[in-house]
Amino acid sequence: MKKIAVVIMFFSFCGGSDETIEPLTTTTTSTASTTITDEDTTTISTTSTTNTDEDTTTTSTTDTQSINDDCPEKLLFDTPVDLNLVTSILYPGQIRANYFKPHGGFRFDGLGDNNNKITVKIPIDSFLVLGSRYVVEGQVQYMFEFNTACNVKFRLDHLLVLSPKLQEIADNLPAPKEGETRTTNLENVEFLKGEVIATEVGILNNVFVDFGIYDYRKENEASKTSELVKSFGYEIAKHAVCWFDWLTPNDEEIVRNLPPSGNDGSSSEYCKNN
Numbered sequence: 001m002k003k004i005a006v007v008i009m010f011f012s013f014c015g016g017s018d019e020t021i022e023p024l025t026t027t028t029t030s031t032a033s034t035t036i037t038d039e040d041t042t043t044i045s046t047t048s049t050t051n052t053d054e055d056t057t058t059t060s061t062t063d064t065q066s067i068n069d070d071c072p073e074k075l076l077f078d079t080p081v082d083l084n085l086v087t088s089i090l091y092p093g094q095i096r097a098n099y100f101k102p103h104g105g106f107r108f109d110g111l112g113d114n115n116n117k118i119t120v121k122i123p124i125d126s127f128l129v130l131g132s133r134y135v136v137e138g139q140v141q142y143m144f145e146f147n148t149a150c151n152v153k154f155r156l157d158h159l160l161v162l163s164p165k166l167q168e169i170a171d172n173l174p175a176p177k178e179g180e181t182r183t184t185n186l187e188n189v190e191f192l193k194g195e196v197i198a199t200e201v202g203i204l205n206n207v208f209v210d211f212g213i214y215d216y217r218k219e220n221e222a223s224k225t226s227e228l229v230k231s232f233g234y235e236i237a238k239h240a241v242c243w244f245d246w247l248t249p250n251d252e253e254i255v256r257n258l259p260p261s262g263n264d265g266s267s268s269e270y271c272k273n274n
Helices: 164-170 227-232 249-257
Strands: 002-011 020-031 041-050 059-068 088-090 094-096 099-101 104-107 126-136 139-147 152-162 180-191 196-201 208-215
Touching (some): 099 227, 126 164, 139 164, 139 180
Antiparallel strands (some): 002 020, 002 180, 088 104, 104 208, 126 139, 126 180, 139 152, 152 196, 152 208
C-alpha cells in the first residue's frame, strides 16, 4: 500500500524565496501500489510518523520506492532555466529574509512590466513525488519535488503557469490559501529531462524560481559542522547540496560567473569550499 499524505504548512515569502515554519495538519488517504525491481535495484521501505499539536491528528505513512544501487557520487543536471535570461543567483544554504534557506535559485530582472515568461524544464529524468499550491500576493504559486532513481531529489518552487500535463496533476492538490501551503505526496509520475513543466514563474514584477538538490543517500557535511543547518529543524537541510557542482560543466561555469543575488551575496553553508 502507498499512502498519500497531505500536510498543511505555513510559508513566509520575501525576496524570491520561501520558508516553511511548521506542520499544522496531517490527513491521509490510501491507494494500492506495486513496486517491481530488478537485479540492479533495491527496494527500500521507510516509515515516518508525523507528530502534530493538540489541534491536529497523528498519522503514519509508509512509502516504498526503487533505488538504483549503481549510481555515481554526483548526478549530472541540466539547468532548469535558460541561463541567458538569468541576471543573478540565489545561493543555497544561506539566510534570506531572516530565515535559513536550504535551496537556491535564479533571478530574472529587467524583463519588463508584467512579464514573468520564463520556461522551466526538467533537469534530469525523474519522477514527481510531492507538490503544493499556495497563494502569495493574490497569485497562485506551485512547488514540486522530484526524485531520481538514485534517491537524489530536487525541488522547483514559485512556478506560476504550468504545462498542461503538470496542471492536470496540480488541479487535484488542496485548494490554495494566502500564506498557507499544503504539501501532498503524489504517485510517481515520470518526467523526462528537457520536458517543459512551466512557462511563467515568480510573482508579478518579481521574477524568480527556487531550485534545490537534495542527496538523500547521506547527510551533508554542513549537518555536522553548521549551527544553522543543525538548528533548522527539517531533514531536508541535512541533505541539501551545493547544486552548482551537480550541473553540466558548461552550465556550472556560467552559474559561477553570474553575480549573487541581493544583499545575501555568495554566503553558503553548502558551497563554502567552492
